[in-house]
Amino acid sequence: MKAFGLRKLTLAAACLLAAAAQAATRLTMLRPPADSGPITVFYPTDATATRVQRGPFTLTVAVDAAPVAGNHRLIVMSHGSGGSGWENSDLAQALVAAGFTVAMPEHAGDNWHDHSAVGPPSWKHRPREVSQAIDAMAADARFAPLLDGQHVGMYGMSAGGLTALVLAGGSWSPALLARHCEAHLAEDFPTCVGLSSELDGSALDPVRIAVARRIIHYKFDEDTTLQEGHDARIAAVVAAVPMAAAFDMHSLAHPRVPLGLVRAGRDAWLAPQWHIDAVRAACNGCVLLADMKDAGHGSILSPPVPDLPPRAARLLDDPPGFDRRTLDGVYAAIVRFFVQNLQP
Template sequence: MYTQTGLAAGDNGFMKRTLFALLFAGLQLLAGTSQAQPLNLGYVSVQHPTHGMTSFFYPTLAAEAPQRRGPFSLSWAADAPLAPGNGRLIVISHGSGGTPWVHTDLARELVLHGFVVVVPTHAGDNAADNKTPGPESWKKRPAEVSHAIDVTLAMPRFLDKLDPNKVGVFGGSAGGHTALSMTGGIWSPARFRDHCLANIEADFASCMGFTTRLTGGVLDGAKLWLARRTISSRFADETPQAHEDPRVKAVVAMVPFAADFDPASLATPRVPLGLITAAKDVNQVPRFHIEAIKAACLPRCTDLMTLPDAGHGAMLSPMPPFEPGSIAEQLQADPPGFDRAATVPLINKKIAEFFEKNLLNP
């Protein structure tokens, strides 16, 4: 269980946030403005010796400028002053081998709704270091989310500007596994093993990641033998894995890896839980993962969106440039018929509205 220390949530912090908001409103009136200026996207990052880079997106009135991060052409105001928002923090848990950049469009939508957004780098399971994906990473990820909350609340830029007891968490894919852990889900490496041994052919990508695929060729038999042998030897630990951070009050999980959770642990989620399904997901086949969670928790969780034409990559925006013919492209590229331009903004809006509903109300 995560124990919160040194982060006061009492009347003093509330009064400081209230006075900050009132001061900003008063300055607007003195300047003769009738409505707030539109918010832009601010960005700053910090580097930690063991936790790596943590990225922060936040409301600002400063002008944005073009930014380049790897293959991504982005835009934000770097290290700009914070503008008053809604006083709430959202943590985004990226997918396996991920980066903050593939969630920039969601971060922007959340910021335009007034949220501050933090994206931790999950150790051993990110684009720069992908040595320990899967259960080894999943054990550490929830604590990394809690650490990101600690860091954000302690930063001078955000100090006393955020309610420390009303935090949201969004995650997709492996990040969705993290999100489910934050709302009371209990899993174990042995449950991962059992799922994969029973369903290896039907859910091969979930169990083996981007290492290889079944092609219907003569090598499939050898691939299946090696996969079963590797999974059996590596994932025998039956220790239940659980994490609790009482500051987290709302969670959204999109296309999560979820087959290793005890469904009973999510039958009554600890906090409001929204689920987003991509019906054509071939990376985490829905019937083994999100559909099993929905069967356990509905109507005590929210079926936030079911996207009939979407694949696993619908959680990514902007979409990374996949190498043509690569396993990543095969598993995450948009299926024919998916209207990304129309659908992804709607996904982001639904997520922001879910967090508004569940974090802004008393």
């Protein structure tokens, strides 16, 4: 880009951020589409924010206040496995401060209160749920006049990162996941079994590996259909610590939209070498927005999830030495990426 054009874009982004930052964050819920969960919406408002409790999280928002226009751009956020919108709320509020409206669908069968479809069954229908969230915002009388539904951003973390990669043009299959787990089961055990088991260095580890291998082969070996998703309204995508070992990496060589990545160097759930680093090696033109070298898999989440069960805590809690104050810079990089790539 010519220097003048870059300066003009940077100035426009700075003005947009400054103007939108005057608005508070509003919070509301939309009714769930068929076969999906409710949609949490964060958006700009002129109302006064107050402290509200949502599960174990305390948020400072204006609940069900009147919206203001912001920058007319929508971001859809896809949560990680077993997650919700609340642990992504600080990033959502950073986006709202820049003028964006943020919609967070709760993925059916893979959320904080329902684990019945964790893994590939959920991954298959997550892109459709993202599209349903865009549809729901376009159909809502409060938001439709304020949003350009043809230039939408999409952010996803972990399993939501897989969703993000799919909507950027990637394709995956359960059989490719099984092939990865056959080759790297012991080294990437949490990817292949989730929270159902873990290796602890004891004499039982070979048994755990054998049982996991048998289950993976039974469930996924024959499912070779490449899973894809497309929504022409999505114009920019960010994938944070994405689940990626199940992808055909050739499909990510040339993303159909600008694709930003966030890496956690000490990710114990999705080991970087087989996930985000493999995406970076395959992808031409992807932008590494943040490389959090001391971060774990859940370090991108804020507020952090409290009182996790021990097995989940070992995979999601911050590693020693990670400084949560650095998240402000990570979130600012994500905001800049969407500002730059969702211009009219």
